[in-house]
Amino acid sequence: MAIGVVMHTFDVQLADVDRGVYDDLTLRLAQHPSETGAFLTTRLLAYCLEYAEGIAFSEGIAATNEPAVFVRDATGAMTAWIEVGSPDPDRLHYGSKLTDRVVIYTHRDPSRVLPQYAGKKIHAADRIELRSFDPGFVEAAAAAVERRNSVTLSVTEGQLYLDVNGTNLASPMHVQSIV
Incomplete structure (x- = not known):
């Protein structure tokens, strides 16, 4: 593990009504010194919102092909x-050739993310979704993150309800194609 890495533990109660997924998770995420709190929080949200059998985090910045x-x-x-x-x-492009399902979760303004894909060669780009949240949602959640965290995440009718250590937040999930 790199010097300066901060380990975070998340005890998550997940209730995704839209997908019929209900579980209690204990997740350990390493935050690299170059990783912002918003990026870490978005990684956590992506994992929870995509939770399924066989899900895993990659090795982080060391995993260049995952x-x-x-x-x-x-x-x-x-x-x-x-x-x-x-x-x-x-x-x-690489991920889309490897698997049929590619999703991007971003904490950034989608209008600033999407232009980088315009006119680029990306296999099956019309199937790739960009998922985002209301402005300030991820940043507010990241501000509540500590080293040990209690998280409740519920999704119903596309609306995300999140409690991080007593900080209650809500946002619709915005979904759009990258093309």
């Missing part, structure tokens, strides 16, 4: 490539 989060089936084949932030078009 997304931030991925899902593998029982055979080890990757079934979902889940990026965080504003990934390079080449990474999306």
